[in-house]
Amino acid sequence: MGIFTSIKNAIFGDDDDINKHKEPVKAPVEPTPMPSAQKKREAVDEVDVEKKISAMPGADKLNWRTSIVDLMKVLDIDPSFENRKELAGEMGDADYSGTAEENIWLHKSVMRRIAEAGGRVPDSIRY
Numbered sequence: 001m002g003i004f005t006s007i008k009n010a011i012f013g014d015d016d017d018i019n020k021h022k023e024p025v026k027a028p029v030e031p032t033p034m035p036s037a038q039k040k041r042e043a044v045d046e047v048d049v050e051k052k053i054s055a056m057p058g059a060d061k062l063n064w065r066t067s068i069v070d071l072m073k074v075l076d077i078d079p080s081f082e083n084r085k086e087l088a089g090e091m092g093d094a095d096y097s098g099t100a101e102e103n104i105w106l107h108k109s110v111m112r113r114i115a116e117a118g119g120r121v122p123d124s125i126r127y
Helices: 003-012 015-020 036-044 049-054 068-074 081-091 100-116
Strands: none
Touching: 003 049, 003 081, 003 100, 049 100, 068 081, 068 100, 081 100
């Protein structure tokens, strides 16, 4: 499991958490298979990312809206250079060195990917 997957699961919950909270649905007469990615997308669409993270313990004391280190801390993910470097690689930066500019880019990239995964992320955090 990659660092981004850990971030996404901390915000959205893992597949088991998502399915645990869904109401049972009666199967139609002829079930139509739905790709699992589409199922996950439907379950994730309802997550207000800012509200969810703001409610996490310690979020009010950290600058998680703009800092990748603070975001990772709130989500209880090790924000070490090694983990940020791995995350940067997942986001497309193979030459991450940990500069302030790279960390800003990394935070925005993560928020954009969270939004692409179906989370509602305010523009003020995403761009």
